[in-house]
Amino acid sequence: MDLYEAIYNRRIVRDFKDKSVPDEVLKKIIDAGLQAPTHDHLRNWEFVILKAREDKERALQFVKQGVEPTLEILKQTLVTGTPQQKMYAVAMPRQYSMLMNASHIILPFFKSNSGVMNPTSVSSLNPLSSIWCVIENIFLAATAEGLACSMRITVGEEGENVAKILEAPENYLLPCYIGLGYASDDNIEVEQVKYTAEEKMHYGKW
Numbered sequence: 114m115d116l117y118e119a120i121y122n123r124r125i126v127r128d129f130k131d132k133s134v135p136d137e138v139l140k141k142i143i144d145a146g147l148q149a150p151t152h153d154h155l156r157n158w159e160f161v162i163l164k165a166r167e168d169k170e171r172a173l174q175f176v177k178q179g180v181e182p183t184l185e186i187l188k189q190t191l192v193t194g195t196p197q198q199k200m201y202a203v204a205m206p207r208q209y210s211m212l213m214n215a216s217h218i219i220l221p222f223f224k225s226n227s228g229v230m231n232p233t234s235v236s237s238l239n240p241l242s243s244i245w246c247v248i249e250n251i252f253l254a255a256t257a258e259g260l261a262c263s264m265r266i267t268v269g270e271e272g273e274n275v276a277k278i279l280e281a282p283e284n285y286l287l288p289c290y291i292g293l294g295y296a297s298d299d300n301i302e303v304e305q306v307k308y309t310a311e312e313k314m315h316y317g318k319w
């Protein structure tokens with residue numbers, strides 16, 4: 114797949130087919146992640162891969178099972194809400210299932226330093242910025258392979274708790290969980306707010 118095609122086709126999905134991703138494809142996708150730019154030239158990233166149901170359940174114990182959108186207000190939001198509200202209405206009930214039902218969960222750890230949790234400037238966040246370059250490479254490589262990803266930010270102490278039970282070294286942090294798999298045919302396509310490049314470009318000054 115052409116790079117631009119992958120960029121335009123990439124979507125976060127939240128429903129997967131019950132189909133396993135082959136190991137060699139998974140490795141290719143992680144290897145694409147490893148090609149990302151890195152702030153310290155060291156690529157201090159490690160990936161915990163979960164496939165077995167019990168391993169996924171253990172790591173997801175801190176993610177609350179989603180509520181089904183049975184509440185009238187949630188159903189109504191899906192129809193009349195703003196695109197952002199509609200996205201939340203689709204996403205929130207699926208935060209657990211979109212990871213549990215993925216073929217694999219990828220946990221992308223990055224080596225932190227004292228600046229990340231106590232930043233004094235944007236550059237203090239470089240380790241975090243770098244891992245997000247890795248994550249985007251993973252998303253695009255997955256798309257190029259005909260796969261898709263779900264993704265959840267680690268909220269509150271989720272990341273720390275997961276790192277602990279997976280025995281990650283203390284200075285490694287987990288920015289998000291990634292679910293990897295084959296997108297279900299009836300995935301809800303979440304409406305996107307579209308912008309043109311011209312609207313966002315400011316020549317010379319803002």
Ligand SMILES: Cc1cc2nc3c(=O)[nH]c(=O)nc-3n(C[C@H](O)[C@H](O)[C@H](O)COP(=O)(O)O)c2cc1C
Nearest residue numbers: 123124125126200204205208264265266267303305
């Ligand atoms: C920093 C960041 C945090 C996000 N957090 C979540 C999340 O916790 N749960 C979720 O379902 N989606 C999450 N998303 C996915 C966004 O909802 C999604 O990217 C956005 O709605 C645009 O849709 P698209 O990725 O399909 O273009 C996150 C995306 C980013 C970049």
